[in-house]
Amino acid sequence: MSSKINMSMQNENRLNILFLMKVFEVGGQEVVTRHNREKTVVCLDEIETVIAQKLKEVRDGLYNSALENRERRTYKCTTMDEITKALEENGDGFVKAMWCGNEECEDKVKEVTGVGSRCIPFEQEQLSDVCVCCGKPAKKMLFWGKAY
Numbered sequence: 001m002s003s004k005i006n007m008s009m010q011n012e013n014r015l016n017i018l019f020l021m022k023v024f025e026v027g028g029q030e031v032v033t034r035h036n037r038e039k040t041v042v043c044l045d046e047i048e049t050v051i052a053q054k055l056k057e058v059r060d061g062l063y064n065s066a067l068e069n070r071e072r073r074t075y076k077c078t079t080m081d082e083i084t085k086a087l088e089e090n091g092d093g094f095v096k097a098m099w100c101g102n103e104e105c106e107d108k109v110k111e112v113t114g115v116g117s118r119c120i121p122f123e124q125e126q127l128s129d130v131c132v133c134c135g136k137p138a139k140k141m142l143f144w145g146k147a148y
Contacts, residue, residue: 028042028043029041029042029044029047031047031050031051033054033057034058035062036061070094073090073093074093074094074096074143075087075093076127077095077097077127078097078128079132080109080112080113080132080133083095083113083132084112084113087113087114087115092146094118094144094145095113095115095143096127096141096142096143097127097132097144098127098130098138099117099131099132102134105131109132109144113144114146115144115145115146116144116147117143118142118144119142120142121141121143124140126141
């Protein structure tokens with residue numbers, strides 16, 4: 001006999017995780033987490049605690065996987081040629097590059113490289129002293145990327 005239980009956890013964001021549970025003759029439950037297919041046999045009286053723990057493990061696992069992917073696919077560039085080369089060699093991703101604050105430079109970077117500004121992070125890095133486009137003094141480091 002098997003059953004599916006849909007568990008949800010509400011915080012600022014809602015997380016819906018489907019756990020597959022198989023009832024064993026010994027009275028335990030096999031809990032299978034979807035993101036890594038890990039199986040755990042749990043007694044019924046511990047199921048509430050274990051499910052809460054598994055939800056946290058799933059959330060942390062998905063977050064860490066996304067963070068690793070973002071870091072692996074983020075390239076530091078100081079010229080528009082470097083941006084184009086990094087994206088051609090590595091595929092899509094994000095680019096960290098300096099910007100003077102001029103909207104015309106932002107538009108030109110998008111026109112030449114195919115990536116637009118995505119965000120100005122609170123934690124700034126000083127990759128260069130000059131704008132990636134015009135060579136004037138840079139004001140901020142931006143994340144650049146393609147919009148889909």
